[in-house]
Amino acid sequence: MNFSASTYQNEFLPSDATEVHAVVTVTATNGEATAATSPEKAVVLIVDTSGSMGQPSTKIRAARQALAASVEELPDGTWFAVISGSHEAMCVYPPTYATGEPPSLVRADAMSRAEAGAVARQLRPEGGTAIGTWLDMARDVFAGHPEAIKLAYLLTDGRNESEPHRNLEAALQRCTGVFQCDARGVGSDWNVSELRLITSTLLGEVDIIADPDEMDDDFRAFLERALGKAVADVRLRIWAPQGSTIKFVRQVAPTIDDLTAKATPVNPLTGDFPTGAWAGDESRDYHVCVNVPVGKVGDEKLAARVSLVVGDQPVSQALVKAIWTDDHALTARISPQVAHYTGQAELASAIHEGLEARKQGDNDTATVRLGRAVQLAHESGNEGTVKLLQKVVEVDDPATGTVRLKRGVAAVDEMALDTRSTRTVRVTAKPAAPADPATPAPGPEA
Amino acid sequence: MPVTCPNGHQSESTDYCDTCGAVIGGAAPDPTTGPAAGDTAKVPAVAAPTCPNCGAPREPDEAFCEVCGLDFATGQLPVAPAGGPDPAAAGAAAPPTGEDTGWVAVVSADHAYFESNQAESPDASVTFPTDAAVREVPLMSSEIQIGRRSDSKGIFPEIDLSEPPSDPGVSRRHAALRRQPDGEWVVVDHGSTNGTVVRSAVSAIKPGDAVRLHDGDHLHVGAWTRITLRKVGTAT
Structure with missing residues (x-):
C-alpha cells in the first residue's frame, strides 16, 4: 500500500496577505498489499430494535433480512458482532451474555454465520432509544482487538430520546479513536444533526434510508467498503511555522468534514488530524488554510508541511508554500481546486442555512440560500445535489439561482438533502470556469 | 544533521526551516x-x-x-486619505472603515441596458432579474472597488455585484471609483472582461483611464447593472 500527496495552490501572495490556501490530494494505491501484511478487520452491526421499528413492521422485517443476509456473507476470518439497540444495548451475537462473559467479537466461519443469521431473524422491536449505550457496547465488543481495523454500522429510525443528550456526547468521547462508525437513519423520524454528530466524531458517513427496501443494499455496500479497508489509523500531520495558526483543515472530497477541532498536538508547531482507515484505492482531498506572519515582497517560506502518517511513520508529504510578490498577474491567479472546494463548502452551508430558515418559517432567507445552493451546485457540476435540491425548490434558472420554494415537500426529501449536502464532486475538466474573468456577457465591445 | 536557517534557527529539515519555514540554502537572497x-x-x-x-x-x-x-x-x-483600503481585511459585510464622503452609489438593474446588450449579442444563459431591489451603497472611503466578492481570492469589493441579483457579466476586479482632491469622483476600469460604460456612451472607457463623474452621472457594468453617483450630504 502506497500513499502519495500533492498540493494545489497559488503560492503567490500580494504583499499584505497572510492567509495561505491549498488543496492537498491524498491518493492510496495498492502496492504489494498482501493478506499477511494487512491487518485484521472487525465489524460491528448495530441495529435499532426499539418499539418504533415495528411501526410499520416493514422496518424491522427489512432490518432482520438485511442483517441476516450480510452476516451470512461475511468472509471467513472477519471478526464481527451484532448489537441490538433500544433504551439499552445488548450484544445478541456472539451471545456472551448467556455465559456471563464480557462482550466480544467472534470470527466468521460457517457456524458463526449461521447462528448470527438465525439470531438476526428473531430480533423483536421493543423499548426506547439510547444510542449512547449502543456505542459504549460496541466499544466493549471491540476492546480485545486494538490492532484491527474497527468499523461499526449503526441503523436507527428514531431520535435519541431515552437518555440525556450528554450521555451520547460522553459515549462519543469514550469511543473517539477506538472505532469508526457509519450511521443510517430509516424513514424521517430521526434527527440528522444527532447522527451527523456521531459520524463526524467517529469518522464515518451519515446517510438516509428513505425506504426500508433499500436497507439490504446499504448493508452490503457498508460491508464491502469495510472489508476493502487496508490500513488503519492514517493521520494528516501538519506543521506550520512559528507565529502562524492553522485556520482550518477540512476534508473536502468525497465529503466535507471539518477536522480542525480534532487536532492532537505532536509538538508546538505540529498537529495530527485523524482520517481513519483507508482502502487501497482511495483518494481524498483536504483543504488547508494557514495564517502566516506577513512576509516582504520577494520572501518565500514554507506555510505548511502536510505529512501522511501511518502508525507513527510518515509515508508521504506535500508542501504548502507562500511567496510574496507585487506582480498582480501572479497573485490574481487562483487555484481552480481551492476555488472549487471553497464553493462546495459554501454549497453545503447554503443548504444547511436554507433548510434551517425554512424550518423557522423565514421563507425569504430560505429562498435566497437555497437559490445560492442551486447556483453553486449547477456551476460546479454537482448533479447529485442539484437533483436533491429540485425536490425542495422549483428551479427557474440554475445559472442565477432563481428558485421558488416548493409547497408540501416530503420530509424524507428534505432530510435526504440535509444528509447528503456535504457530498462534493471533484474539479471537473471544464475548459473555462466562469469564475474569473467574468463570463462573457452580452456587452459593449470593450 | 541540523542545519542553520537564514534566521538562525537550527533545523532538522533541510529544505525549509522547521521553525520559521524560511528557505534553507536557497540561492536567491x-x-x-x-x-x-x-x-x-x-x-x-x-x-x-x-x-x-x-x-x-x-x-x-x-x-x-x-x-x-x-x-x-x-x-x-486624495482629499481624505482613507486609513488605507485593505483589500484583504475589508470585507463587504464589514462596517465601512472610512469617513462618510457624502456620496452614495445607487445600484440597480437596468432593463433597457440589458435589452440593448441582448440585441447586440444575444445570450440565452443570462436572464434579467425580475426581483432586483435598488441598493444604495454609501461611499465611505476615497477608493471604492466595484467587482464580485471572492473569499478564496481575497476580493471584497465595496460595491459587490455577486450579491443577488448576481450579475454574471461583472469581473471579480472590475473597476474602482476614486475620490479626487476636489471631492468629485473618477471611475477607472481595471481591464474588466466586459468593460465599463459611462453616461450611456457608445463604447466602454479605456482600461486604466480615469473618467470624471459628476453628481447624478451613471455608469453601466456587466449584463444589467447601473450605478448612479449621488451627492447626498455636505461632507468636507
Whole structure:
C-alpha cells in the first residue's frame, strides 16, 4: 500500500496577505498489499430494535433480512458482532451474555454465520432509544482487538430520546479513536444533526434510508467498503511555522468534514488530524488554510508541511508554500481546486442555512440560500445535489439561482438533502470556469 | 544533521526551516522578516519602484498608489486619505472603515441596458432579474472597488455585484471609483472582461483611464447593472 500527496495552490501572495490556501490530494494505491501484511478487520452491526421499528413492521422485517443476509456473507476470518439497540444495548451475537462473559467479537466461519443469521431473524422491536449505550457496547465488543481495523454500522429510525443528550456526547468521547462508525437513519423520524454528530466524531458517513427496501443494499455496500479497508489509523500531520495558526483543515472530497477541532498536538508547531482507515484505492482531498506572519515582497517560506502518517511513520508529504510578490498577474491567479472546494463548502452551508430558515418559517432567507445552493451546485457540476435540491425548490434558472420554494415537500426529501449536502464532486475538466474573468456577457465591445 | 536557517534557527529539515519555514540554502537572497525572528533582513538587490509618499511598492503602469492613493502624475493625495483600503481585511459585510464622503452609489438593474446588450449579442444563459431591489451603497472611503466578492481570492469589493441579483457579466476586479482632491469622483476600469460604460456612451472607457463623474452621472457594468453617483450630504 502506497500513499502519495500533492498540493494545489497559488503560492503567490500580494504583499499584505497572510492567509495561505491549498488543496492537498491524498491518493492510496495498492502496492504489494498482501493478506499477511494487512491487518485484521472487525465489524460491528448495530441495529435499532426499539418499539418504533415495528411501526410499520416493514422496518424491522427489512432490518432482520438485511442483517441476516450480510452476516451470512461475511468472509471467513472477519471478526464481527451484532448489537441490538433500544433504551439499552445488548450484544445478541456472539451471545456472551448467556455465559456471563464480557462482550466480544467472534470470527466468521460457517457456524458463526449461521447462528448470527438465525439470531438476526428473531430480533423483536421493543423499548426506547439510547444510542449512547449502543456505542459504549460496541466499544466493549471491540476492546480485545486494538490492532484491527474497527468499523461499526449503526441503523436507527428514531431520535435519541431515552437518555440525556450528554450521555451520547460522553459515549462519543469514550469511543473517539477506538472505532469508526457509519450511521443510517430509516424513514424521517430521526434527527440528522444527532447522527451527523456521531459520524463526524467517529469518522464515518451519515446517510438516509428513505425506504426500508433499500436497507439490504446499504448493508452490503457498508460491508464491502469495510472489508476493502487496508490500513488503519492514517493521520494528516501538519506543521506550520512559528507565529502562524492553522485556520482550518477540512476534508473536502468525497465529503466535507471539518477536522480542525480534532487536532492532537505532536509538538508546538505540529498537529495530527485523524482520517481513519483507508482502502487501497482511495483518494481524498483536504483543504488547508494557514495564517502566516506577513512576509516582504520577494520572501518565500514554507506555510505548511502536510505529512501522511501511518502508525507513527510518515509515508508521504506535500508542501504548502507562500511567496510574496507585487506582480498582480501572479497573485490574481487562483487555484481552480481551492476555488472549487471553497464553493462546495459554501454549497453545503447554503443548504444547511436554507433548510434551517425554512424550518423557522423565514421563507425569504430560505429562498435566497437555497437559490445560492442551486447556483453553486449547477456551476460546479454537482448533479447529485442539484437533483436533491429540485425536490425542495422549483428551479427557474440554475445559472442565477432563481428558485421558488416548493409547497408540501416530503420530509424524507428534505432530510435526504440535509444528509447528503456535504457530498462534493471533484474539479471537473471544464475548459473555462466562469469564475474569473467574468463570463462573457452580452456587452459593449470593450 | 541540523542545519542553520537564514534566521538562525537550527533545523532538522533541510529544505525549509522547521521553525520559521524560511528557505534553507536557497540561492536567491531571502529577506525573511517573520516576526518570530529578530533578524537582519537583507534588501533585495533590485529595488522595486515605490510610492514617493508612503513607500509602498507600485506597479510601473499604475496611475495611483494602491495604499495611500497618491496620484503619481500630479503628486496629489486624495482629499481624505482613507486609513488605507485593505483589500484583504475589508470585507463587504464589514462596517465601512472610512469617513462618510457624502456620496452614495445607487445600484440597480437596468432593463433597457440589458435589452440593448441582448440585441447586440444575444445570450440565452443570462436572464434579467425580475426581483432586483435598488441598493444604495454609501461611499465611505476615497477608493471604492466595484467587482464580485471572492473569499478564496481575497476580493471584497465595496460595491459587490455577486450579491443577488448576481450579475454574471461583472469581473471579480472590475473597476474602482476614486475620490479626487476636489471631492468629485473618477471611475477607472481595471481591464474588466466586459468593460465599463459611462453616461450611456457608445463604447466602454479605456482600461486604466480615469473618467470624471459628476453628481447624478451613471455608469453601466456587466449584463444589467447601473450605478448612479449621488451627492447626498455636505461632507468636507
